Amino acid sequence: MVKKMSSLYYFKNFKKLANDFRRSPVKIENGALWIGDSLQVSEWEKPFQKKLAQICLNKKEGNILEIGYGLGMASNILAASNIIKSYSLIEAHPQIFSTALNTIGEVANFTGYYSFWEVVVTKMSPKCFDSILFDAYLPLFDNKADSEYKSSTIKKYLLESLPHFSRILSKEGILVFVDVTNDIEFSAKELLSTNFHKLKKKKVGVVIPDRCPNYCNDDYVTLIQLEAL
Numbered sequence: 001m002v003k004k005m006s007s008l009y010y011f012k013n014f015k016k017l018a019n020d021f022r023r024s025p026v027k028i029e030n031g032a033l034w035i036g037d038s039l040q041v042s043e044w045e046k047p048f049q050k051k052l053a054q055i056c057l058n059k060k061e062g063n064i065l066e067i068g069y070g071l072g073m074a075s076n077i078l079a080a081s082n083i084i085k086s087y088s089l090i091e092a093h094p095q096i097f098s099t100a101l102n103t104i105g106e107v108a109n110f111t112g113y114y115s116f117w118e119v120v121v122t123k124m125s126p127k128c129f130d131s132i133l134f135d136a137y138l139p140l141f142d143n144k145a146d147s148e149y150k151s152s153t154i155k156k157y158l159l160e161s162l163p164h165f166s167r168i169l170s171k172e173g174i175l176v177f178v179d180v181t182n183d184i185e186f187s188a189k190e191l192l193s194t195n196f197h198k199l200k201k202k203k204v205g206v207v208i209p210d211r212c213p214n215y216c217n218d219d220y221v222t223l224i225q226l227e228a229l
């Protein structure tokens with residue numbers, strides 16, 4: 001049984017955050033996608049977005065779920081693959097969802113969900129995916145938050161979210177996401193409580209532009225891969 005999401009400001013105020021997000025304008029400027037005041041993703045992220053998609057493709061003949069279309073960098077790789085059984089996408093912003101449909105709507109065995117993952121994932125059947133690429137959350141903090149606050153908030157958010165992902169993953173199905181702080185650690189006990197195990201981390205070298213608010217100032221980002229029990 002998946003626990004009700006509740007303890008974080010994010011989940012307690014989800015309806016309001018979600019409504020505000022949907023109404024926020026989209027802007028693409030200098031290769032960066034903004035929704036309202038929130039920088040979502042930038043073109044410099046392409047190398048690790050590609051890696052995230054490739055990790056999902058390791059499950060050959062798999063049913064893949066991507067959460068968050070953004071600039072479509074990971075999606076391009078997934079949609080072009082002929083080794084997967086099905087490709088599903090959840091995207092919450094109307095304009096981005098419409099771009100996604102125009103770009104990949106005709107792909108064979110594609111299903112698009114215009115929704116927040118927090119809403120639609122809870123309605124999906126158990127064990128229906130073999131891999132999930134998770135790269136979507138509403139802003140958890142403002143741009144001025146310090147790195148310690150960022151990593152502890154993201155960790156709390158993930159610990160509440162992970163059981164929802166393990167429920168819809170097949171046994172040994174994988175979840176991948178990027179740790180933007182390079183600092184998130186889960187104990188085996190914490191992972192077990194979310195029905196995941198095996199923490200695999202992969203560093204991917206990146207060149208992060210000055211004053212990029214979402215990332216720490218390292219020359220790499222960490223991709224985290226978990227396996228469902």
Ligand SMILES: C[S@@+](CC[C@H](N)C(=O)[O-])C[C@H]1O[C@@H](n2cnc3c(N)ncnc32)[C@H](O)[C@@H]1O
Nearest residue numbers: 068070071072073074092093116117136137138
């Ligand atoms: C970081 S971008 C994804 C980048 C993408 N991986 C790429 O390769 O370009 C995040 C995307 O998730 C969407 N999003 C944010 N919160 C969401 C949520 N709770 N459920 C579904 N989509 C969400 C945003 O509209 C945005 O398109």
